[in-house]
Structures are given as structure tokens and as C-alpha cells.
Amino acid sequence: MTSISRKALLQNIIVAAAFLNGFVIMTIELLGGRVLSPYFGTSVYVWGSIITIFMLSLSLGYLWGGRLSSRNPNPDTFALFFLAAAILSLPIIFVAEWTMTQVFLNVEDPRYGSLIACTLLYFLPIFFMGMVSPYSIRLLVSSEENSGRMAGLLYFVSTLGSALGTLMTSFYFVLWFEIDTIMWGSIAALLLCGAGVALVHRIPVNEASGVHRDEN
Amino acid sequence: MRIEDVICHWRQFSLMLLALLGVQAQAAEVLHEERSVYRNIFVTEEGGRRCLLFNAVRGERNQTCMNTANPREFVFHYAKMTMAGLLVNPQPQNILIAGLGGGTLPTALHEMYPDANIEVLEIDQAVVNVARDFFHYVENEKVVTHVVDARVFIKRAGLAGRKFDFIVLDAFTGEYIPEHMLTQEFLEEVKQILTPDGVVVANTFSTSALYDHESETYRAVFGDFFNMKMSGSGNRVIIAQQQPLPDAGVLRANAQPLHPVLEPYAVNILEFPARMSTRPDWDQSRRVLTDQFSPANLLGR
Numbered sequence A: 001m002t003s004i005s006r007k008a009l010l011q012n013i014i015v016a017a018a019f020l021n022g023f024v025i026m027t028i029e030l031l032g033g034r035v036l037s038p039y040f041g042t043s044v045y046v047w048g049s050i051i052t053i054f055m056l057s058l059s060l061g062y063l064w065g066g067r068l069s070s071r072n073p074n075p076d077t078f079a080l081f082f083l084a085a086a087i088l089s090l091p092i093i094f095v096a097e098w099t100m101t102q103v104f105l106n107v108e109d110p111r112y113g114s115l116i117a118c119t120l121l122y123f124l125p126i127f128f129m130g131m132v133s134p135y136s137i138r139l140l141v142s143s144e145e146n147s148g149r150m151a152g153l154l155y156f157v158s159t160l161g162s163a164l165g166t167l168m169t170s171f172y173f174v175l176w177f178e179i180d181t182i183m184w185g186s187i188a189a190l191l192l193c194g195a196g197v198a199l200v201h202r203i204p205v206n207e208a209s210g211v212h213r214d215e216n
Numbered sequence B: 001m002r003i004e005d006v007i008c009h010w011r012q013f014s015l016m017l018l019a020l021l022g023v024q025a026q027a028a029e030v031l032h033e034e035r036s037v038y039r040n041i042f043v044t045e046e047g048g049r050r051c052l053l054f055n056a057v058r059g060e061r062n063q064t065c066m067n068t069a070n071p072r073e074f075v076f077h078y079a080k081m082t083m084a085g086l087l088v089n090p091q092p093q094n095i096l097i098a099g100l101g102g103g104t105l106p107t108a109l110h111e112m113y114p115d116a117n118i119e120v121l122e123i124d125q126a127v128v129n130v131a132r133d134f135f136h137y138v139e140n141e142k143v144v145t146h147v148v149d150a151r152v153f154i155k156r157a158g159l160a161g162r163k164f165d166f167i168v169l170d171a172f173t174g175e176y177i178p179e180h181m182l183t184q185e186f187l188e189e190v191k192q193i194l195t196p197d198g199v200v201v202a203n204t205f206s207t208s209a210l211y212d213h214e215s216e217t218y219r220a221v222f223g224d225f226f227n228m229k230m231s232g233s234g235n236r237v238i239i240a241q242q243q244p245l246p247d248a249g250v251l252r253a254n255a256q257p258l259h260p261v262l263e264p265y266a267v268n269i270l271e272f273p274a275r276m277s278t279r280p281d282w283d284q285s286r287r288v289l290t291d292q293f294s295p296a297n298l299l300g301r
Helices: A006-040 A045-067 A074-094 A096-106 A110-140 A149-175 A179-202 B003-020 B078-082 B104-112 B125-134 B149-157 B184-192 B207-223 B248-265
Strands: B029-034 B041-046 B049-054 B066-067 B094-098 B117-122 B141-147 B164-169 B194-205 B227-229 B234-241
Touching: A006 A045, A006 A074, A006 A096, A006 A110, A006 A149, A006 B094, A045 A110, A045 B094, A074 A179, A096 A110, A096 B149, A110 A149, A149 A179, A149 B003, A179 B184, B003 B094, B003 B248, B029 B066, B029 B125, B049 B125, B049 B194, B078 B141, B078 B194, B078 B234, B094 B104, B094 B149, B104 B117, B104 B248, B117 B125, B117 B149, B184 B194, B184 B207, B194 B207, B207 B234
Parallel strands: B094 B117, B094 B164, B117 B141, B164 B194
Antiparallel strands: B029 B041, B041 B049, B049 B066, B194 B234, B227 B234
């Protein structure tokens, strides 16, 4: 029996994490419309607010994630992004109603109401999910020659994840589950990514460890 | 060849061409196209019928129609059925209508009850423009339009302690269902702005699984309600109240004085009481729709 090397396993886990990250981002974005609609309606500007805030938090996440990747890049830091995103997604389940009620009571205009509520609920978790992309590229790139190829692969899997997240959420999840249940699923997926990366990173490189073994 | 002959030939030729093009020959004339942030709106006219359509290209069913010879006439069954609410509350003073369409309903109610305050909620400014310009929708100090999402308006009206005694929910285009306006939480908010003797009239669907879910949701909030259907209409109308519903005798008694008033609108209110039933004819095991679970568009397939 041949087992793959720890490095290859870690690379695969990082790619899978980028996929799930893309998936979860779009799941949370699509649910955002449903979370906000009882307070701000479904007018075109509510979707405008959601997409604006998601794009903004992602863009700043990319910037910050890229910066961090130039200082001692390591899988543990990467795993922490997922942990942070998971924890910061909890308010969407537990304090969304309270938050939106406060915004609703204080902001008359549903355009700015939805923009503010959206910022409060989604900016931080999506910011951390944005950090995943550039950092994962840094972890995968081993040489200058393969950097473009790795970036392409990462864009591919994360955007494919986003496409599937959009499809599954809008076609099926909302029919099968309650919004909060889907949110718990997203949080679980994020934790799984973080835990997967951290654990594989901790597998001893030692040949005798039993996990990494070459029996040939 | 005399000039008349030329014209005559041309006319024959063009008629032939139109016949060959069949579809175009039968298609209604598009009077106007209004650009909207949601979907473009078309006003068509054919055979004395002026209609408001969303997405004319795909053969979308008419949203609302008006008989140009008699603009007061209610063309569709669902619009006629809305008037059944008057059997439950024959003297509305504060009317709230969610969904403008061509404005047929607020216009009729204003004519019938000139002293009543009518507020109309419409999400799309383009619909308001078209109703004004092509469907004789008149706004004045008694008829006020708000361009707003109905749920947002109703939530705010509830916080402000406002009350209405005749609420019409007609915000469904048939193409896309606003899912946040079918939920238990939304109906609770509607109930909050309803006077004790007020009535809620909802134009909804009579087909698909959504019918069962929606019926259960209304029952969870209002208890028993009148369910009204007319043959030849894909719609059903829900008539609900906070207090116990009147019996058939009261409905029939209320229909008598309304009959002459509603006749010019082509509404035969006398035949309505027999079509209003409180008997559940849906699958009562279906789940109530909530803000957490409202896949209305998926259930409506």
C-alpha cells in the first residue's frame, strides 16, 4: 500500500478548503437575501447592498490575506482564518434579528438600512473568507514557474465551489432546511476546513509514524 | 392604374403578408414599453382590451387588463373575487392595498367609498407610471401610493400603531413570488395592523404544493378563513379576519345592498356567498411557511 506524502495531502486539503470556502461564501450570500427580506424587503437595492458588501469584504480580505502571506506563511495561520470565519458567522444565527431590528428602528431608508445591516452581519466573516484565496496560493506555490498555474487552479476550484454553492442553496437547501440549519452547515464546513489543514499539518513527517508510510 | 387601386393592392398585399406572418398578425399592439429596474413592462391593446404585461416576449400571461369601452369593468376573476372582502366588512374606512397592477382595485374602491383613505403599496415605480398613464389610475388626497416593499411598509405601520380595516394582498406576479410575504411572521405583522372587525383579502394560488403550505400558514395565523374560487380562474382568494367569521346569512344580507353598487364593475356579488367556504380542501399536514422556511418559488413549480 502506498500512501501519498504529507505535502501532497496538505496540498489537496488546501485545494479542498478553497473549494468549500467558495461554496460557503455563496451559500451565505444567497441566504443573506432571505435573512434581510423580513426587515428590508426584496427590492433591487437589498440585493445591491448584499452584493456590494460581499464584494467589498472579499476584496479587502484578498488584500489582507495577500499581505499576511508574505510574512512566515504557514498552514496554522491559514487554519485560523477558517476558525475566525466560523466564529464570526455565529452572529448571523444568534443576533441577526436584534441587529436588524435596531437598524430598522433607526434608519428609515431601506437602502441604507440594508447596507448597514449587511455590513454589521457579513463584513467580518466574509473578510476572513476572502483572506483564504491569496494565502492558499502562497501555501501551494513552490516555484515561480508554477505560480500562475497554482493561482489558476485556486481560482478554478474556489469559483467552481461558488457556482455549486449558489446552485445547491437556491435550488435545494432552502427547500430542505431552515436558514439557520444551512448556516450551521456552513459553519461546520468552515471548521472542517480549518481542522483538516491543522491536523494534516501536524502529521509527523517521521516515516515510522504509521500515518505516512511507504511500504514499497 | 388609379391611386385607389394602388392603395387597395398594397393593402391586400400587406394583409397577405400579415397572414403569412400569422403570429405578428394576431399579436396585440404594443402601446408602450416602460423600463423598470425589475422587469420591463408592456402595455398592449387588442380587441378593446388594454393589458399590462411583464415580459411580453415570453408570452407571459396578462398582469391586469382593462376593457377600453368600459374601464370600470373588472376583467379577471381574481379581481372580482377581491370584492368578496366587502361581504365581511361592507364599510371600509382605511384601506391598504399591496400590489397596484393597473390600479383597477383602488380606483373602484375610491369610487365606491369616496371618504375612505386608500393607501397603495407598489414596489416598482414603473408600474405606478403605467397605471397612471394608461389605466386611469388617479391619485389624490384619498388615494395615496407608496413605492415601497409591502413587508417593510407593514412592519413600520405596525410599529407606528396604524390600523386598517380592509387589507388586500395582491403582490404576486405569477412569475416570481415574493417569499417574504407568504410567511407566518409576515401574516402576524399584517394581523397587527388589522382592526378587530377588519378583513384581509389575499389573492393567491390554487395550484401546486404551495396551495397547501399557504393555506396552513393562513390558518396558523388567522384560524378559519373563507376560501374562494371561481371556475376558469387559476387563482383563489383567501378572506380572513381576526374575529370569528360571519355566517352565510350575514354574507347574503351584506351582498344585497352591494349588488347594485358592484354591477357596473361586472361583479355579481350575489353569487359570491355560495362560493366562500371555510372547509379545508388542502393537505393539512403540510408545513407552515416561516421566515426560516419559505421556498415558495420552488414549491410553486
